[in-house]
Amino acid sequence: MPQIFHPSANTLSRLTLFGMAVGPLGLLIVSYLLIRSPYQTGVRVIREQPVPFSHEHHVGGLGIDCRYCHTSVETSSFAGLPPTHTCMTCHSQIWSTSPMLEPVRTSLAMKQPIVWTRIHNLPDFVYFNHAIHIQKGIGCVSCHGRVDKMPITWKEEPLTMEWCLECHRHPERHLREKREVFNMEWAPPVPEQLEIGRHLIEREHIEVDRLTNCSVCHR
Amino acid sequence: MRRRVAIKRWDRPSRRSWAGEFAAIMAVALLVLTGCRSEMYEQPRYEPLEPSSLFEDGSSARPLVAGTVPRDDPRGAPPAGVPDEVFYTGWSQGKLVESVPFPVDRAVLERGQERFRIYCTPCHGELGDGRGMIVRRGFNPPPPYASEELRKQPIGHYFDVMTRGFGTMYSYASRVPPRDRWAIAAYIRVLQLSQHAEAANLPAEDRNKLPAVDEASAPRSQP
Numbered sequence: 001m002p003q004i005f006h007p008s009a010n011t012l013s014r015l016t017l018f019g020m021a022v023g024p025l026g027l028l029i030v031s032y033l034l035i036r037s038p039y040q041t042g043v044r045v046i047r048e049q050p051v052p053f054s055h056e057h058h059v060g061g062l063g064i065d066c067r068y069c070h071t072s073v074e075t076s077s078f079a080g081l082p083p084t085h086t087c088m089t090c091h092s093q094i095w096s097t098s099p100m101l102e103p104v105r106t107s108l109a110m111k112q113p114i115v116w117t118r119i120h121n122l123p124d125f126v127y128f129n130h131a132i133h134i135q136k137g138i139g140c141v142s143c144h145g146r147v148d149k150m151p152i153t154w155k156e157e158p159l160t161m162e163w164c165l166e167c168h169r170h171p172e173r174h175l176r177e178k179r180e181v182f183n184m185e186w187a188p189p190v191p192e193q194l195e196i197g198r199h200l201i202e203r204e205h206i207e208v209d210r211l212t213n214c215s216v217c218h219r
Numbered sequence: 220m221r222r223r224v225a226i227k228r229w230d231r232p233s234r235r236s237w238a239g240e241f242a243a244i245m246a247v248a249l250l251v252l253t254g255c256r257s258e259m260y261e262q263p264r265y266e267p268l269e270p271s272s273l274f275e276d277g278s279s280a281r282p283l284v285a286g287t288v289p290r291d292d293p294r295g296a297p298p299a300g301v302p303d304e305v306f307y308t309g310w311s312q313g314k315l316v317e318s319v320p321f322p323v324d325r326a327v328l329e330r331g332q333e334r335f336r337i338y339c340t341p342c343h344g345e346l347g348d349g350r351g352m353i354v355r356r357g358f359n360p361p362p363p364y365a366s367e368e369l370r371k372q373p374i375g376h377y378f379d380v381m382t383r384g385f386g387t388m389y390s391y392a393s394r395v396p397p398r399d400r401w402a403i404a405a406y407i408r409v410l411q412l413s414q415h416a417e418a419a420n421l422p423a424e425d426r427n428k429l430p431a432v433d434e435a436s437a438p439r440s441q442p
Contacts, residue, residue: 124262
């Protein structure tokens with residue numbers, strides 16, 4: 001009986017078997033990498049803004065507190081973006097003829113708000129609240145990175161569920177005294193942080209077990 | 220006839236091509252995949268500050284109607300017995316109010332200090348001397364709080380300046396709620412005192428910390 005398959009078919013079949021085992025795994029790995037890549041999460045991606053607003057200048061250089069502009073961050077779920085009026089408290093006199101600030105002046109004159117491009121935007125099925133995090137002692141840096149060093153604002157953390165949970169499982173790694181919340185330079189004191197964190201969990205009555213319940217964030 | 224031809228085509232299994240079905244399946248799969256990221260992610264409701272095509276200014280956040288009274292937060296309301304006019308404007312029957320309309324304790328002053336450092340230091344400086352960072356970058360310099368005229372002003376004046384603005388200074392009413400404005404006004408008094416304190420009025424333990432101060436040394440100004 002003549003051979004139906006050429007000997008090279010052996011190699012081919014081995015390759016096929018190997019491919020069947022490794023292929024799906026590779027596909028999983030590739031899609032996982034894709035999901036975590038800036039392409040999906042937007043981390044450190046620069047977005048076009050109507051005015052090239054620089055936190056580096058205003059916060060790092062001039063030392064303006066976050067709350068001067070993001071007024072509602074301590075009391076509401078939403079940090080708030082400054083209305084044109086807030087920019088004009090200073091720019092009515094400073095750089096008042098700069099073409100860079102033309103959209104700000106037009107906005108004030110025409111009573112049309114400036115349309116900033118949002119950088120952080122959770123899906124609508126997730127509930128997030130700034131006030132609770134600020135009141136319990138989570139610093140802006142823990143979630144937004146060194147904003148005072150950003151010449152144009154970007155997203156420092158991926159804001160995935162995994163990322164939220166990392167902290168909700170171990171808040172002691174990130175908790176600080178409330179007066180340090182707005183301090184951009186604060187870093188956890190290395191050996192003592194866990195101890196301080198555990199003390200703060202107790203003092204602020206944080207129920208860590210409850211923080212990973214689905215209904216905390218999906219309500 | 221068109222219809223017969225079509226039927227005939229299906230009748231010939233030997234030359235049947237799957238390309239059409241394949242394309243249809245892929246199209247459906249593509250639709251399903253792209254469908255994943257929409258409805259639950261962007262639900263038909265406004266998030267804070269989301270744009271809206273309904274209103275002329277393009278914003279879904281609506282300004283308050285004039286005369287709206289906040290209904291929810293009792294901490295923002297005037298204390299019992301204090302008329303609204305005093306608490307919200309700093310004026311009482313055509314005259315500026317002379318004192319803060321609620322008891323001032325250490326907590327109030329600390330709150331005032333914190334709020335002052337957020338909203339006022341950029342121009343007025345930590346000491347209230349009018350040499351803040353923005354002034355150093357070219358903003359019109361404000362008068363120092365410790366100046367003769369400002370020290371003579373009733374406390375209601377500071378409240379009024381924050382509420383309505385003053386000359387080149389814009390109003391801070393939209394960002395600083397009334398109670399905090401009173402706390403800041405009280406803290407301005409602290410700053411004024413700090414620039415005109417007399418060693419003789421300090422408690423003994425603090426006085427001893429001052430280098431080489433004796434009772435006879437000339438006070439920096441008259442009380």
